[in-house]
Amino acid sequence: EDxxxxxxxxxxxxxxxxxxxxxxYEVTNFRSLLWYKQEKKAPTFLFMLTSSGIEKKSGRLxxxxxxxxxxxxxxxxxxxxxxxxxxxxxxxxxxxGGTSYGKLTFGQGTILTVHP
Amino acid sequence: KxxxxxxxRYLIKTRGQQVTLSCSPISGHRSVSWYQQTPxxxxxxxxxxxxxxxxxxxxxxxxxxxxxxxxxxxxxxxSTLELGDxxxxxxxxxxxxxxxxxxxxxxxxEGSRLTVL
Numbered sequence: 062e063d064x065x066x067x068x069x070x071x072x073x074x075x076x077x078x079x080x081x082x083x084x085x086y087e088v089t090n091f092r093s094l095l096w097y098k099q100e101k102k103a104p105t106f107l108f109m110l111t112s113s114g115i116e117k118k119s120g121r122l123x124x125x126x127x128x129x130x131x132x133x134x135x136x137x138x139x140x141x142x143x144x145x146x147x148x149x150x151x152x153x154x155x156x157x158g159g160t161s162y163g164k165l166t167f168g169q170g171t172i173l174t175v176h177p
Numbered sequence: 178k179x180x181x182x183x184x185x186r187y188l189i190k191t192r193g194q195q196v197t198l199s200c201s202p203i204s205g206h207r208s209v210s211w212y213q214q215t216p217x218x219x220x221x222x223x224x225x226x227x228x229x230x231x232x233x234x235x236x237x238x239x240x241x242x243x244x245x246x247x248x249x250x251x252x253x254x255x256s257t258l259e260l261g262d263x264x265x266x267x268x269x270x271x272x273x274x275x276x277x278x279x280x281x282x283x284x285x286x287e288g289s290r291l292t293v294l
Contacts, residue, residue, distance in 0.1 A: 095282060095283075097285075102287045102288070103180075103181070103267070103285040103286055103287045103288065104220075104267070104285045105285070106282045106283070106284065109282050149220065151220075163208050163209075163210035163222075163225030163227075163232070163233060163269070163271060163283065164210065164222045164225060164233045164235070165210075165212075165220075165222065165283065166222070167212075167219055167220040167221075168219070169219045170219060
């Protein structure tokens with residue numbers, strides 16, 4: 062059975078701290094891994110990673126995928142209170158036909174709380 | 178451009194009733210996926226529609242069904258509601274291309290929160 066496991070489940074930090082969120086996966090026919098941020102409403106897309114070892118960056122956020130060890134990390138530097146949210150990791154796998162159709166397998170999420 | 182729109186945003190039903198939720202995708206998107214989010218199980222995939230055809234289905238009982246119209250709008254229906262169906266139901270749209278093609282990340286709506294009493 063496909064599995065996506067995130068750690069830690071929750072994290073409390075102060076503004077300015079750097080955090081690392083982890084996502085490990087066990088899926089057959091892996092195609093890509095996505096990170097989302099959810100703040101009590103719609104999850105918003107952060108990154109999609111398909112190639113191992115290539116870091117994706119967006120401002121203070123960055124993410125990297127290790128396809129050999131089957132995990133990804135999401136780093137947030139100089140955290141701000143606005144970073145408080147649930148961070149979701151999701152994996153896309155290929156169907157038998159070789160393509161994937163809208164089906165993401167999500168981890169349980171990491172609840173990040175940033176105190177001023 | 179307008180995002181994914183879900184209606185209603187909140188609803189309360191009783192056990193045994195049925196419910197229909199609606200989702201309008203981003204203009205030009207042909208794929209609509211539905212997810213159920215609960216505190217215990219997290220986000221779980223229900224089904225995905227593309228050009229009025231169900232292409233993919235999750236592991237939910239037959240009480241959960243959906244459809245897509247020619248304008249790409251989608252509805253999902255849950256019949257014979259159970260207490261455990263209380264959840265946030267999220268709809269997501271995409272272009273419908275393979276998610277590994279670099280053009281297919283999902284854009285989520287704000288969800289319909291269903292409470293079953």
